[in-house]
Amino acid sequence: MTFDVKIKKWHAVASWTWNAGDDVCGICRMPFDGCPPDGKYPGDDSPVVWGVCTHAFHLQCINRWLQSQAEQKCPFCRRQWEFKQAAVGGEDSD
Amino acid sequence: MAAAAAAWARLQQVSTAQLGSGGSGGALLAEAVDSATAQGLASLVPAQLLGAASAALQARLAQLRGMLAAIDEGLAASVGDEANEGDGGEEQGGLRAEVEASLVEVLRELCAAVESAAELLSQLCERILRAQPVLAPADRAVLLSAGHRFHRQAAAAVAGAQGGRDWAGLLYRYYWHKLRELSRAAEAQQEGGLDGMAADGELGGHGPAMPPGWARPLQDVAALMRRLGLEALSEEAYAAVVCRHLRERLVNHAARSFDQRMLDPALRYAASTPVTFLRLVLPEGRASEAALEHWGQRLSYYVYETVGSLRIGDMFDIVVDYPDSLPAIEDIRDCLQNTNLHRKFVAVFRKALQDRLLHPGAATSDIIQQYVSAIKALAHIDPAGAMLGAVGGPIRAYLRQRRDTIRCVVTMLTADEEDAAAASLHAELGNAEAAPQDCDSDFEGAEADAAALREAERWEPDPVDADPSRASSAAQAGDVISKLVGIYGSKELFISEYRSMLADRLLAKCDYDCDRELRTLELLKVRFGEGNLHNAEVMLKDLADSKRINTNVKSVPNTATPLRRRRGLVDIHGLSATILSQLFWPQLPTEEFNLPPEVSAMLSTYGAKYRSLKAPRKLQWKPNLGSVQLELTIGEQTLEFNVSPFHASVLMHFHTRPEWPAAELAERMGVPPDMLRRKVVFWINQGVLSESRAPGHALPVYRRNEQLQTGPAVGGEQQEGMELEEGGADQEHQEMAAYEPFVMGMLTNFDALPLDRVHNMLKMFVSDPPYDKSLDQLGAYMARLVAQEKLSLEGGQYRKRG
Numbered sequence: 033m034t035f036d037v038k039i040k041k042w043h044a045v046a047s048w049t050w051n052a053g054d055d056v057c058g059i060c061r062m063p064f065d066g067c068p069p070d071g072k073y074p075g076d077d078s079p080v081v082w083g084v085c086t087h088a089f090h091l092q093c094i095n096r097w098l099q100s101q102a103e104q105k106c107p108f109c110r111r112q113w114e115f116k117q118a119a120v121g122g123e124d125s126d
Numbered sequence: 127m128a129a130a131a132a133a134w135a136r137l138q139q140v141s142t143a144q145l146g147s148g149g150s151g152g153a154l155l156a157e158a159v160d161s162a163t164a165q166g167l168a169s170l171v172p173a174q175l176l177g178a179a180s181a182a183l184q185a186r187l188a189q190l191r192g193m194l195a196a197i198d199e200g201l202a203a204s205v206g207d208e209a210n211e212g213d214g215g216e217e218q219g220g221l222r223a224e225v226e227a228s229l230v231e232v233l234r235e236l237c238a239a240v241e242s243a244a245e246l247l248s249q250l251c252e253r254i255l256r257a258q259p260v261l262a263p264a265d266r267a268v269l270l271s272a273g274h275r276f277h278r279q280a281a282a283a284v285a286g287a288q289g290g291r292d293w294a295g296l297l298y299r300y301y302w303h304k305l306r307e308l309s310r311a312a313e314a315q316q317e318g319g320l321d322g323m324a325a326d327g328e329l330g331g332h333g334p335a336m337p338p339g340w341a342r343p344l345q346d347v348a349a350l351m352r353r354l355g356l357e358a359l360s361e362e363a364y365a366a367v368v369c370r371h372l373r374e375r376l377v378n379h380a381a382r383s384f385d386q387r388m389l390d391p392a393l394r395y396a397a398s399t400p401v402t403f404l405r406l407v408l409p410e411g412r413a414s415e416a417a418l419e420h421w422g423q424r425l426s427y428y429v430y431e432t433v434g435s436l437r438i439g440d441m442f443d444i445v446v447d448y449p450d451s452l453p454a455i456e457d458i459r460d461c462l463q464n465t466n467l468h469r470k471f472v473a474v475f476r477k478a479l480q481d482r483l484l485h486p487g488a489a490t491s492d493i494i495q496q497y498v499s500a501i502k503a504l505a506h507i508d509p510a511g512a513m514l515g516a517v518g519g520p521i522r523a524y525l526r527q528r529r530d531t532i533r534c535v536v537t538m539l540t541a542d543e544e545d546a547a548a549a550s551l552h553a554e555l556g557n558a559e560a561a562p563q564d565c566d567s568d569f570e571g572a573e574a575d576a577a578a579l580r581e582a583e584r585w586e587p588d589p590v591d592a593d594p595s596r597a598s599s600a601a602q603a604g605d606v607i608s609k610l611v612g613i614y615g616s617k618e619l620f621i622s623e624y625r626s627m628l629a630d631r632l633l634a635k636c637d638y639d640c641d642r643e644l645r646t647l648e649l650l651k652v653r654f655g656e657g658n659l660h661n662a663e664v665m666l667k668d669l670a671d672s673k674r675i676n677t678n679v680k681s682v683p684n685t686a687t688p689l690r691r692r693r694g695l696v697d698i699h700g701l702s703a704t705i706l707s708q709l710f711w712p713q714l715p716t717e718e719f720n721l722p723p724e725v726s727a728m729l730s731t732y733g734a735k736y737r738s739l740k741a742p743r744k745l746q747w748k749p750n751l752g753s754v755q756l757e758l759t760i761g762e763q764t765l766e767f768n769v770s771p772f773h774a775s776v777l778m779h780f781h782t783r784p785e786w787p788a789a790e791l792a793e794r795m796g797v798p799p800d801m802l803r804r805k806v807v808f809w810i811n812q813g814v815l816s817e818s819r820a821p822g823h824a825l826p827v828y829r830r831n832e833q834l835q836t837g838p839a840v841g842g843e844q845q846e847g848m849e850l851e852e853g854g855a856d857q858e859h860q861e862m863a864a865y866e867p868f869v870m871g872m873l874t875n876f877d878a879l880p881l882d883r884v885h886n887m888l889k890m891f892v893s894d895p896p897y898d899k900s901l902d903q904l905g906a907y908m909a910r911l912v913a914q915e916k917l918s919l920e921g922g923q924y925r926k927r928g
Contacts, residue, residue: 034759035758035759035830035831035832036758036760036781037778038756039700039725039754039774039778041700041754042728042752042754042755043701043703043704043752044703044704044729044732044747044748044749045633045706045748045752046705046706046733046746046747047707047748048706048707048744048746049708049746050742051743052742065707066707066709072660073667075671075743082742
């Protein structure tokens with residue numbers, strides 16, 4: 033009379049996303065979840081950063097932009113560019 | 127006048143009598159000739175003498191004809207028919223000595239008769255010439271050539287009314303017989319003196335030891351035939367005999383074994399017994415050496431041609447046996463170099479392929495395997511690759527029609543080592559000779575130019591006999607992979623198929639171990655260039671990253687700071703995950719359903735921990751992918767299963783509740799009931815669940831079994847298959863949907879377009895995502911748009927509706 037299901041191992045599949053709202057980086061027009069033109073691998077090697085103005089770019093892209101400019105401004109809204117502290121995980125529901 | 131008439135009558139009488147008796151009593155005849163000459167009849171004498179001698183010879187021949195027929199019969203009885211004397215020659219007994227002796231005797235007699243008559247004639251003519259110094263030049267010529275003319279006439283007379291057919295047959299049988307005796311003796315000697323190596327070569331000049339006096343009659347027959355002026359007949363006969371002997375030997379001794387060279391032994395043999403035989407029948411002296419040399423060349427050409435034909439006939443099987451059949455392939459190569467059998471080779475091999483390979487009964491992988499072997503085999507035969515072009519064309523054309531060709535090629539390239547055939551193809555990948563970036567297609571760019579330049583520099587003219595309909599420039603025989611990839615003319619299709627296979631393989635893994643895939647990828651990168659395989663590289667990196675992340679995630683304690691405020695964290699010991707960079711993977715099948723709460727809790731715990739490590743990234747689960755190992759205890763039995771998450775989820779619902787109405791379970795899982803049933807069927811077939819249908823209810827009730835049932839299977843497998851098919855079509859349409867805006871835009875601008883123009887424009891302008899569909903695929907998708915009333919199709923032109 034026993035009917036017992038025991039899960040020994042569950043191998044799941046997931047995909048990651050930067051959760052950046054907009055699909056593509058405003059500078060290189062490549063998807064955030066992809067890599068910028070000079071990046072080889074997505075994810076850890078092509079991080080996405082937010083400014084305090086809430087605009088997001090690939091780190092490589094915004095760095096290059098900032099280096100090429102005299103003033104450190106967001107290429108979208110022209111506000112002073114400041115990196116936003118990464119949201120520490122766990123707060124927002126997923 | 128009367129004296130003249132009397133002298134003439136006397137000449138007639140005496141000449142008939144004397145010549146008829148074998149030309150012995152010359153004195154009487156000389157007297158008669160003298161008296162005729164004295165009467166001024168000198169110019170008429172030779173014709174009379176010639177006529178008389180011929181008549182005498184005819185009479186003699188008529189006497190001998192009976193004997194000849196008897197001899198012929200004797201020979202025929204012992205030689206047997208042409209059809210059935212390949213084997214069983216032993217029982218037919220040897221050439222009887224008396225038959226041979228009487229043949230020599232008859233020939234000798236004939237020869238003597240002819241020669242003595244000719245001699246007599248010449249003497250008489252000379253006599254006339256001496257007696258009549260003043261004669262018209264024409265008459266002189268007639269007198270001088272009387273002996274020769276008689277010889278010619280005699281030869282024609284001996285050959286007989288049928289132009290020598292009887293003789294040819296008789297001689298053929300006789301020579302055949304002698305040659306067989308000789309070759310048997312040679313074989314016996316070779317077997318006797320078992321240090322075979324030496325014996326093989328030694329036969330060349332000396333021949334086997336035959337019984338004393340064996341060669342004499344043969345030499346006599348040949349010499350007598352020469353003396354009779356019938357050399358042509360004789361030569362025809364012994365040439366036919368030698369060729370037939372060689373061919374039979376080749377067919378009997380060497381055919382059907384592909385793992386040994388056939389050509390060299392055959393050439394050696396041709397230089398031994400047949401040459402020994404020819405040495406006997408050819409005239410002796412210096413001329414004979416030249417003739418023998420000529421014959422040697424003739425025989426070796428004959429060997430090349432025969433061996434070539436035999437091997438070519440077996441080419442299909444030779445290719446099947448490749449590489450064990452390498453010796454046979456080398457035979458063919460040498461034969462083709464020395465003959466002009468190329469055209470025959472191409473025709474025969476093509477025919478064999480058509481008949482034996484390119485039909486619906488052959489599995490695609492077999493065809494590919496055979497094609498691969500053919501490529502390699504032909505590379506040995508014809509390094510320029512022209513023949514491969516001619517032979518491989520039909521195979522390629524045929525493979526293009528098969529839907530699973532690419533999949534097969536990719537499977538064979540990337541398969542595990544267990545499969546021997548696949549392993550050979552996989553090994554081929556590592557073949558360093560292959561020129562990277564060089565497939566058999568017309569892709570463009572600087573690489574192609576460079577490749578073309580390299581190609582031009584090592585250009586060599588095609589063999590004369592190559593099929594001119596195919597240029598050999600692109601054909602590099604031996605580079606198997608580019609040939610296979612080139613079947614479809616582009617590497618893009620191949621790479622995309624590789625990606626989807628790689629995705630399947632990687633998703634099926636639970637242990638993140640992909641060393642072999644990495645190795646394959648490295649090899650493919652060498653061949654196709656890194657850029658083309660970037661996606662695949664990211665996919666493999668995902669697996670490696672997943673492994674690391676998985677360890678990290680599990681080492682985060684549930685009480686870690688950023689997680690403190692989360693509720694419902696559970697133990698994720700039994701969970702592992704593959705985390706994908708979705709953009710770099712091919713379209714994966716999606717199927718939404720609700721996981722059981724305990725699994726959801728595990729996944730969200732895992733997700734939260736991932737987020738704590740990798741913020742601001744987060745995970746999106748793909749519930750239908752992955753695999754589950756579970757242990758089911760039912761009754762007394764404990765069973766292990768490795769199933770998909772959906773199947774596992776279904777079963778878990780029965781853990782707590784013994785029965786579920788289909789509708790309720792479907793709702794709980796968030797899927798339509800028919801899809802649920804497709805999955806439940808698996809468990810029903812396993813005997814774990816059962817299905818019952820209450821009257822009046824459309825949907826069944828599923829119930830767990832208390833004991834494992836081994837009932838008849840419900841038609842589940844098939845449905846799973848159909849499900850896959852449907853899934854495939856859906857997925858394809860989803861992929862095509864990316865192009866819908868382009869199609870719509872085009873039809874806005876152009877009003878109406880036929881299918882092929884839409885196809886070409888998509889190909890030209892759409893690069894993101896790159897348009898890699900076939901005309902058929904586009905057609906199917908357009909038909910769908912028409913069915914959705916987004917487009918209309920009139921007279922082959924698509925138009926936008928509205």
